[in-house]
Amino acid sequence: MTDSALRIIPLQRDDLPLDTVEMARYLVGKYLVHDVPEGRMTGRIVEMEAYPVGDSTSYAFIGRRPHNDAMFLERGHAHVRLTYGASWMFNVSSEVEGVGAGVLVRAIEPLEGLPLIHARRPGVSLRDLARGPGRLSTALGIDSAFDGCDLCTGRDLWLGRMDEPPTPVAVTTRIGLSREMHRPLRFYIPGSPFVSGPRKLLVPAGSGMAN
Incomplete structure (x- = not known):
């Protein structure tokens, strides 16, 4: 594993809730x-x-097909899909094998490898390097080659955690959809400048909606 100043512990599959929203x-x-x-x-x-499951805006709604097969893998696998012929969307499967559902990683706060990230997004401010799902995939070099990969291995592309206090989480409605936009299914860190979308849809840090 690559040396890192951050002591990140790879997530195990059992760490992941067996529920898409959770x-x-x-x-x-x-x-x-x-x-x-x-x-x-x-x-x-x-x-x-x-x-x-059952969300009409989900890539899995039409049933299992070759192009969305990764969404039907057991939780913790990547599904990478090209949207509008221009942007790769990085999703994580979220249910048991054979049940299609997923979560979309919309934004990150870049912490390590900034020269590598800036090389993929030259001339872009730190705040905007990965603020939005298409930008995120470009910044981290995520494309269709990672579709179906296991994100619980601690190798190549993976998810991790650190031993730190719980993160405050707020919820609001989804964005960038043509239907079912009213559902409160977008979760974020309140007050983070790296969250995407209009600021007016977000609650401020310290509000009663964070938990």
């Missing part, structure tokens, strides 16, 4: 790591969206 909430404040030959890129997850 997984989205749980992953806020955890870490996304991509180890590449040049070094390690790490970001703290500040924003997640849930796409539970």
